[in-house]
Amino acid sequence: MSFVAHPQIDPRSLGKVGVLFGGRSAEREVSLMSGRGVxxxxxxRxxxxxxxxxxxxxxxxxAAAGFDRVFIALHGRYGEDGTMQGLLEQLGIPYTGSGVLASALSMDKQATKRLWMTHGLPTPRFAMLRAGSDFxxxxxxxxxxxxxxxxxxGSSIGLTKVTDAAQMREAYEKAAALDRDVIAETFIDGAELTCPLVGEGDDAAALPVIRIVAPGANYDYQNKYFTDDTxxxxxxxxxxxxEREVQDLAVxxxxxxxxRGWARADVMLRADGKPFLLEMNTSPGMTGHSLVPMAARAAGISYEDFVMQVLAAATLDLQPNEHWKPE
Structure with missing residues (x-):
């Protein structure tokens, strides 16, 4: 299904809105840029x-701010991993993006890959690493x-491309300093792609695919956000x-x-034309270097209109129980 822009949204219908950004994750700096833009x-508008x-x-x-809905522009832990979503469910404040379970699954690369593999979707082979692993x-x-x-x-933080077995210990320790769970996956040599997504269920749709050409094929944190060389x-x-095959795979x-709401799937396209899913980002960047706004523009929708549409779709996993009263 292709992306279709919706009619103009009445700002008054959105009520008082909180834009959540910054936070405590390793991606705080990027989140601050995203949030200010949003x-x-x-x-x-x-x-x-x-x-x-x-x-x-x-x-x-x-809880006391009186927000009718919030736009989550947090990236990484405590904002993209289901924890903030769970808090907002408790407070009964509709929020943008995926719900608690989908956010938690998408943030955990092991869980994501196992679920994709169960459904027959292509993703690189992997192994989980521990300090005592036989590297x-x-x-x-x-x-x-x-x-x-x-x-x-996220954002390639803690990532190492290992080209020699002697690098494995150092690569593991670098990643383990950030997370007790470390993953090693087969490197796919080919074109790096990303595909933004919107909607939910049968109404989910893909925006245009973006091909990324980074200096030295190194799309790291610096090249993602702070240089103009990519x-x-x-x-x-x-x-x-x-392109349609990649979009269908991402959907x-x-x-x-x-x-639900919106996300961005990262994909590697092997030299023989076979795509492989890398990960799903459920609170994508919205900075000047970010890819979702770029794909939206290619689909004929401005940054401002896209943000309005994402916000208008804010919801809850569970609707508040109007009949519940504390004892």
């Missing part, structure tokens, strides 16, 4: 939008090069049938995880 976009940083403002303040055996099983990374971080090709330049991956 906040400015909403205010430019006349929305009664207010900044809220969970790192410096507590739960009591969030030589892992290399023998998966081959080289390998990608070693924390199981629950090229983003949208249109991707892929043959139409192949299936999104549905399998139970995602």
């Amino acid at each position: 906040l400015a976009a909403l205010q430019s 006349g929305v009664d939008a207010h900044a809220f940083d969970p790192a410096v403002q507590g739960v009591a303040e969030l 030589t055996a892992v290399v023998a099983e998966l081959g080289l090069p390998l990608i070693v990374k924390p199981a629950r971080e 090229q983003y090709l949208c249109p991707s330049g892929l043959p139409e049938a192949l 299936n991956a999104y549905r399998v995880l139970g995602c």
Whole structure:
């Protein structure tokens, strides 16, 4: 299903809005940039939008703020992993993006990959690492090069491309400093793609695919957010049938995880034309270097309109029980 822009949204219908950004994760710096962009976009459209940083403002303040809905512009832990979603469920405040379970599953790369594999979706082979793992055996099983990374971080934080078995210990320790669960996966040599997604269930749709060409094929944290050397090709330049195949795969991956609202699937396209799913981002970046706004523009929708549509879709996993009363 292709993406279709919705009619203009009345800002008054959205009520008082909180934009959650900053937070306590390793991606705080990027989240601050995303949140400021989202906040400015909403205010430019006349929305009664207010900044809220969970790192410096507590739960009591969030409960007392009187928000009718919130836009989650948090990235990584405590914002993209189901924890903030669970809190907002408790408070009864509708929020953007995926619910508790889908957020938690998507943040955990091991859980994501196991679920995709169960449904027959292609993703690189992997192994979980521990301090006592036989790294030589892992290399023998998966081959080289390998990608070693924390199981629950984003933005390539803590990631190492291992080209020699002697690098495994150092790569493991770098990732383990950020997460007790570390994953090693087969490196897919090919084109790096990303596909933003919107909607839910049968109504889920893909935006145009973006092909990423990073300096030295190294799409790391610095090249993602703080340099202008990375090229983003949208249109991707892929043959139409192949682009549609990647979009269909991304939509299936999104549905399998139970995602809603919006997300972004990262995909590697092997030299023989076979796509492999890497991960699902359920609170994608919205900075000046971010990819979702780029794909939205290619689909004919501005940054501001896209933010409005994501916010208008804010909801809860469970609707409040109007009949419940404390004893």
